[in-house]
Amino acid sequence: MDRLQTMQVYVHIVEGGSFTHAAQALQLHRPAVSKAVQQLEQELGIRLLNRSTRKVSTTAEGEEFYKRCLEVLASVNDTFASFSQQRVLPKGRLRFDVAVTLAKAIIIPALPAFQQKYPQIDLVLGASDHPVDLISGGVDCAVRLGEHKDSSIVARKIGAIPMVTCGSPAYLSRHGVPHTLDDLRRHKAVNFFSGRNRRVMEWAFCPGGESVTLKLDSGIQTDDSEAFLSCGLAGFGLLQGLRPSLQPYISSGQLIEVLQNVATVPKPVSIMYPSRTHLPTKVRVFIDWLSELIGRQYPA
Incomplete structure (x- = not known):
């Protein structure tokens, strides 16, 4: 051979x-x-x-x-x-890692359409809120929330997802409903931390077009999306999270939206992949598909 x-x-x-x-x-x-x-x-x-x-x-x-x-x-x-005169369909194993909330609320429901279009690509999905090493982990690409600055990889911003602030009925009945940002400062939050430095994510608003960031005192902190939601439903504090992820719970009455008159700052979505001159076709078509999926619904 x-x-x-x-x-x-x-x-x-x-x-x-x-x-x-x-x-x-x-x-x-x-x-x-x-x-x-x-x-x-x-x-x-x-x-x-x-x-x-x-x-x-x-x-x-x-x-x-x-x-x-x-x-x-x-x-x-x-x-x-x-x-080739007759283009060959992309094929092979595609390993990609997605932030949990994005995976559940947006990407997984749309994946059957991608699989139908590219049936010879074998999808291997990892869902995680933690940083992933693309090179050592053998991951073709990863999708994460927020801005990313790492010279060793390509990070392409593909959209920005609206955020919503809310709390459980039990929490709001005990602590009251905030109507202004000053009211908000007196409340507890379910705070999400991430990254190797375990930094707590700030809450971002843009009242009157001016950007304001806040760090609320924690009722509890977590680095897991599922636990983040569960803690909010249990009444540990207010939540600020992706609207597509939290809207079903707001619609059902399990969470109540607050500060509807104060605009929030959309959360950027980036797709990351190793810096290569020539991307494998299977990775390139997935990046293009995902960029169109996110960009169409949630343009940056």
């Missing part, structure tokens, strides 16, 4: 977790698959896989080689596709 073929075999072994899976997927005899791995390990002078009777797993070097193989094979596929 040539190098590209052995790399292809290796990727199938890692993703399928077995030599047999790779042999079946590539319609090869199992000895040919084993020989391909031996060829790679001999040529590289390293051990790529840990083998047992039940499981195949990558060594540290094997995991890094797997990620490099994905990049090389994606680049080869893109090169052939770009010169």
Whole structure:
């Protein structure tokens, strides 16, 4: 086998977790698959896989080689596709990580349309509120709220989602309904913190077009979106969050919107991906699709 073929075999072994899976997927005899791995390990002078009777797993070097193989094979596929008279549908495994509230309220409901358009892309979704290392984590792209400044990656702003301020009926009955920003300063908040420095997110308003940020005293703090909502429903304090995420609870009466006469500052949405000259086609079409999805509903 040539190098590209052995790399292809290796990727199938890692993703399928077995030599047999790779042999079946590539319609090869199992000895040919084993020989391909031996060829790679001999040529590289390293051990790529840990083998047992039940499981195949990558060594540290094997995991890094797997990620490099994905990049090389994606680049080869893109090169052939770009010169082919009949365009080939993008295919392969797409790993993307999305902030939890965005995933649940906006992206997951729309994903079937993307999958129908690109049926050969195998979607692998991670939903997290924590920073993700795109390179070491093998993640093709990530979608996060807020502005991001990291020279090692590309961060493209694709929209801005409206925010809403609200509280549970139980909390408001105990502490009163705020009608002004001065009233708000006397209230407790369910505060959300994020990032490696665990910074508490400020609340942002723009009364009369002037930007004002506030940090309310915490009734409780959390770094998890699900817990953030649960704490608000339980009456720990007021919430300021994405309107698409909180609106169903406002409509049902579980939360009550406050300060409706004071405009909030929309939260930017950014899509991040490794800084490469040539993005794999599967990543490029996903970025374009997501940018259109968010930008159409929530333009920046």
